[in-house]
Amino acid sequence: MSNTYYDPADLKKFGDIADFEPELAKKFFDYYGDVFAEGELTVREKSLIALAVSHAIQCPYCIDAYTSDALQKGTTEKQMMEAVHVAAAIRGGASLVHGVQMMNKAKKLSM
Numbered sequence: 001m002s003n004t005y006y007d008p009a010d011l012k013k014f015g016d017i018a019d020f021e022p023e024l025a026k027k028f029f030d031y032y033g034d035v036f037a038e039g040e041l042t043v044r045e046k047s048l049i050a051l052a053v054s055h056a057i058q059c060p061y062c063i064d065a066y067t068s069d070a071l072q073k074g075t076t077e078k079q080m081m082e083a084v085h086v087a088a089a090i091r092g093g094a095s096l097v098h099g100v101q102m103m104n105k106a107k108k109l110s111m
Helices: 008-019 022-035 043-057 060-072 077-097 099-110
Strands: none
Touching: 008 022, 008 060, 043 060, 043 077, 060 077, 077 099
């Protein structure tokens, strides 16, 4: 196996962030747990959202974790890919809509 910047084994060490700052880590993990608890959205829906966001922010650890989590919660491969496409469309659209800012600036400078 070749070395990569992101070591998949590091995902299992996530809890170790508490080693350097236990109080803040506890607050984060308590919050994180509350966010992913059943609520108005099901835990399955939250997992699918997390998977899509993981792709939008391009976090390989999150993609790994939430692919496994979504599958365990009954999400199909097609549903996961559709969620990834939603993330891609939003990300692409966000880049394109900022083109309006460029157009406004270019028009102002061209006057």
